[in-house]
Amino acid sequence: MENHEPDDTIKENLKTLDIVTRKINQLPEAEKYLLEHGSTYVGLNAALCGLIANSLFRRILNVTQARLAASLPMAVIPFLTAQISYEGFVSLPLSTGNLRCETCTVTRGGLVGLVFGGLYPVILAIPVNGGLAARYNTALLPEKGNILTYWIRISKPVFRKMLFPILLQTVFAAYLGSRQYKLLIKALQLPEPGLETP
Numbered sequence: 011m012e013n014h015e016p017d018d019t020i021k022e023n024l025k026t027l028d029i030v031t032r033k034i035n036q037l038p039e040a041e042k043y044l045l046e047h048g049s050t051y052v053g054l055n056a057a058l059c060g061l062i063a064n065s066l067f068r069r070i071l072n073v074t075q076a077r078l079a080a081s082l083p084m085a086v087i088p089f090l091t092a093q094i095s096y097e098g099f100v101s102l103p104l105s106t107g108n109l110r111c112e113t114c115t116v117t118r119g120g121l122v123g124l125v126f127g128g129l130y131p132v133i134l135a136i137p138v139n140g141g142l143a144a145r146y147n148t149a150l151l152p153e154k155g156n157i158l159t160y161w162i163r164i165s166k167p168v169f170r171k172m173l174f175p176i177l178l179q180t181v182f183a184a185y186l187g188s189r190q191y192k193l194l195i196k197a198l199q200l201p202e203p204g205l206e207t208p
Contacts, residue, residue, distance in 0.1 A: 026107045033197040034105075045193050048186050049101050052119075052127055053093030055179045060088035060131030062175055066168045067139035072148040080138050088131040095126040100187050104194050115187040123183025128176030132169060136161060 034045055064084040067073075073080070100118050103109035109118070140161070143149045152160035 027105060029202075030105050030107070030194070030198070032202070033200050034194075036200050037193065037197050041193050041196075044186075045101075045190055045197075048190055049093045049096040052096040052123060052179075052183050052186065053089040055123075055182060056092035056127035056131055057085040057089035059128055059172070059175050059179055060084040060134065063132040063135040063168060063172055064139065066171055067135045067164075068142075070149075070164055070168065071139050071143040073139055073142045073146060074148070075146050076142055080142055084131065084135060084138060087134060088127070091130060092122065092127040096122045096183065096186075101190065104190060112188060112191045115191040116184045119187025119190075120180050120184035124176065124180040127179040127183060128172070132165075132172050132176070135168075136165060 034042055037045070061081060061084055064080055068080065096119070099122050100109070100115060103118075104115060109115055140151070144151055
């Protein structure tokens, strides 16, 4: 077994990232943009899921106050979470060469889309709108003994209505992972800049 210094691994990753970056810069603008900013699209879809879930819970709990105070975190937090997660689990490993199979990329993309882009915004809407309902006394909240059953009963219709946006987010993130993988393979097959032979 070889002894690898931590500095050697970092140097190898930086060298790989440098080569990949040079080759990505040779791609057409639209393809380069998709590779570099694809995670933003996943984040925007997550923000949209968060706003839809927020709206559904507000209707069920009859909350009419504090629209902006509830909508802002329900858009910003899922956006940042999904964008950073997709960047960390899919885009960055692709760029550094740590993610090398299309199936793995599609699976990771789909899981990030499902968990951080679909389920997390819906689950986040529960305490946000529950707190507003308690503060403004717009809905009868449960006693201490049956809190879990109350929130499960309240959440079931929301999850049913959110099934399509959650599935759409999952499929979109998986497709984006596949697309980014294919674009990266295309970029890696390009000749090294400055080494073209006549």
